[in-house]
Amino acid sequence: MALALYRKYRPARFADVVGQEHVTEPLGTALAAGRINHAYLFSGPRGCGKTSSARILARSLNCDRGPTPDPCGTCPSCIALAPEGPGSIDVVELDAASHGGVDDARELRDRAFYAPAESRYRVFIVDEAHMVTTQGFNALLKIVEEPPEHLVFVFATTEPDKVLPTIRSRTHHYPFRLIPPGTLRALLERICTEEGVVVAPAVYPLVIRAGGGSARDSLSVLDQLLAGAGEEGVTYERAVALLGVTDVGLIDDLVDGLAAGDHAAVYEAVDRLVEAGHDPRRFAADLLQRLRDLTLLQAVPEAASQGLVEAADDELARMVEQAAKLGPATLSRYGEIVHDGLTEMRGATAPRLLLELLCARMLLPAASTTDVGLLERLERMERRMAIASGESSPAPGDAASAEEPPAPGRRRFVRPAAAAAGGGAGPEAPGRAAPTGKPAGRSPERTEHDRAPAAASTAEGAAEPDHGRQLPRSASPAADGARPGMPAPAASRSGAPGAALDAATVRRVWPEVLTATKQRKMRTHALLVTATVRAVVDDTLVLDAGTAALARLLSEQSNLEIIAEALHAVLGVRWRVRCEFGDGEPVAPAPAQVRNPPPRRPNRPEPVRGEEFRRPPADDVPPPFEPPAEEPPPDDEEAMMAEAAAEPPGEPVSRRDPEEAAIELLSSELGARAIDPR
Incomplete structure (x- = not known):
């Protein structure tokens, strides 16, 4: 019969205990200095080395050179207490899971007063100490508090809070921890090398994940894989089929479908998962792990080299590409949905149905009303604006629209060469101030003629009218073809400042327009912040409001004037503004309230x-x-x-x-x- 790996490679010295240096080093120092306590408490997760460390402590105390942190391994006590040794009569190991009653505690207390037969100390190792009853602890309390000189107690437990406080206060407590993945992988690779078995590099992350940070559980999983390995060694396909984990290809297909918004690809991956016989719950857990890795790779590009993400090289390359397609808010929302779905899947009679519903939630951003969902929509809008800016960016050879450099915070817009050569836009009149990067606020002395539209230019390509000169009161704004209170159209379509501007360009500078609107009137800014740019038709900017009520409020003449002024301050254009909702029909402004x-x-x-x-x-x-x-x-x-x-x-x-x-x-x-x- 072959010896199990976790028994064959059980540590025999404190130096062989991996991942627990914070415990083994202080214990070794205390043993070297001769400061030995009468009771110890080793706590921590299962399979992390508590019982093995207790046996090493007993071996170090009873060594002929001892007490010493490095037992010789040749004396009778070291040979008897070795991992494969027969044991010693002076070292008693008690399993409290089956011997935790008051009668067992009394029997142990009576045996404690006898002197050791052939060793220096009598060591009582109580495993699963949290299973001892309150009466049993009370029976041991006196002997633990004042033991004989030759007696040492070692309590090992996974739940130290359940140990009687009076017992816990009389011990030296050493907490053990889970082994880090990097340390555990080095241990597995060393054991595979000693066993002479070839293991695929992609298998180690599966073993570590299945072991959960426990050395004993990881060695048990590896032992199972080595037992079923063929001549080619342990392959990834064999490990996936044997451990029941999800194939990486299915997770890649699902994540790629989510990133692209391809509903068919997502549900096809779920169907292939079920047809292959995989557990939907396990798939959801593996998908949550993938989302965690993608989040770390996006936040820390060096996560793989720092050991934060464990995966093969080809898999890491795919994960980097996937992290670039998804934003942090999207990954965070996906993680919350999958995490909540795992809770719902506990005891579910139709886990596939729940998994498909999880995919539907992830594919539908509008289903989330939290801040994370809003951030995800903002990220998608930013990606669309970036794509639009790359498609409609001006050519580098076009002529500039002004001789002087733009003011800080102001973008320079290039006029098309044909429009510049046509002479449709002449130099500005002396009375008109050039637009600056910071829009000026509304002056209280401004008359209605300042807000009236300018007269149209002549066909001979005359210069733009002087907007600083006041018109006579008999002049009607409707004579220029513009509505009262609205800016007039540009002088000519070929030479107007807005001739080369389209909806994509306005969307790129929309934050600046919102800022200019906020400086003029806060109420208009609050109404405009939820509106979006629909189109630019001739000299009219069409806005899409979220609701009909919002469209009616924005269609008020005062709000339209503020928006037109902000557009002129940022883009230098004289446009009309129209608000629409739904099918594109213009919305009438809200009736004025008489107070x-x-x-x-x-x-x-x-x-x-x-x-x-x-x-x-x-x-x-x-x-x-x-x-x-x-x-x-x-x-x-x-x-x-x-x-x-x-x-x-x-x-x-x-x-x-x-x-x-x-x-x-x-x-x-x-x-x-x-x-x-x-």
Whole structure:
């Protein structure tokens, strides 16, 4: 019968324990200095070296050279306590999982008082110490607190919190940890070399993942693979089929389909997964591991060289390409969906259905309303804008639109050569200031003629009109073919500043337009931040609003003026602005709200101090007050609006409460402040 690898390669010295240097080095120093405690507590995950370290400690204490951190291995005690040795009568190993009662503890306590038969110390190793009952710990409490000079207790447990606090406080606690993947891979490669078996490099990550950081579990998995290896050694295909892990090709196909938004490729990968007999739950766990690797590769490009990601070279190359296609917000959202899906798959009767629903959630960004989903949409918009900028970028040989360099934060837009040669755009008039990178705020002294559109240029290619010169009041903005309050179209289609601008160009500078709008009016900026650029038709910018209500608000004349001014400040164009929603029909602006002026409180004279109750003369008594008859209410809402507009500021007498009017008149006659009876 072949000896298992985890028994054959069990460490015999502290130097052979891998991945636990934080425990073995202090123990070795204490043994070399002779500072030996009467009780130790070794805690940590399963298969990380707790029981082996306890046996090494007993071997080091009873060595003829001891106590020493390096047993000689030749004395009778070292030979008896070797990993393949018969054992010693002075070293008792007790499994508390089956001997944790009070009777077993009492028996162990009675045996503890006997002196060692042939060794220096008697060592009691209590494995799975958390399984000892409270009564059993209480029976051992006195002997653990004050043991004989020749007695040493070693408690090994995976759950130190379940050990009785009074016992735990009387021990030296050494916590063991899981072995890092790099250290564990070096151990596996060394064992395979000693065994003389060829193992494919892609098999080691599968073994390490199956072992979960435990040396014993990893060696058990490797032992199973070595037992079924053929003449060619342990291949990747054999390991995948034997361990039941997901094929990397299926994960690659699924991730590529998610990155490309190909629904057919994603569901085809799920179908091939089920047809191959793989477990959907295991596939979801492997997919979550892949998403974790992609996140690390995107955040840390040197993750593979630093040991953060364990994979073969060809697989790493594919993962780098996949990380470049997906943004961090997308990967984060995918990870959250898969993680939640793994919780839902526990005990599910239809795991394939749940896996397909997970894929549907990942393929539908609109299903997520969290900040991560919004960030993912922003990343997709940025990628589209980057692609659009690469396609519609101006040619390097085109003529520049201005002689001076652009201001900081301002982009230079190149005019087409044909438009520049046509002479349609002449030099600007002296009264017009050149646009700068920082848009100027609205001046309170600005007249309506400043906001009116400029007159169209003549056919002979005259220069643009002087926008700084005020037009006469009789001039009508509609004579230029523009709506009131809207900027006029450019002088000519060939030489206008916006002739070479399209929707993609406006989208690239849209953040600058939003900034210019914010500097002018915050309300317009708040409404415009959710709108998108739909198209540029001639000299009109068409915006797509998210909702019909938002489109109506943006279609207000004041908001359209602010947007047109921001476009002129950033792009130097005089465009109209139109807001649409849904099928592209223009939306009428919201009706203006007529607000009645706030009621004006009556002016009541301050009373003279000390004369509040002085009666007026009899001749000055006013006649009885007769309230005026109330006018009938208007028939419709338009009449009410007209009446409200025609009334002077202040509250009309016809709508005043008669009781309040009487109180006001009486107060003015008496010269004292009347008290409201209500």
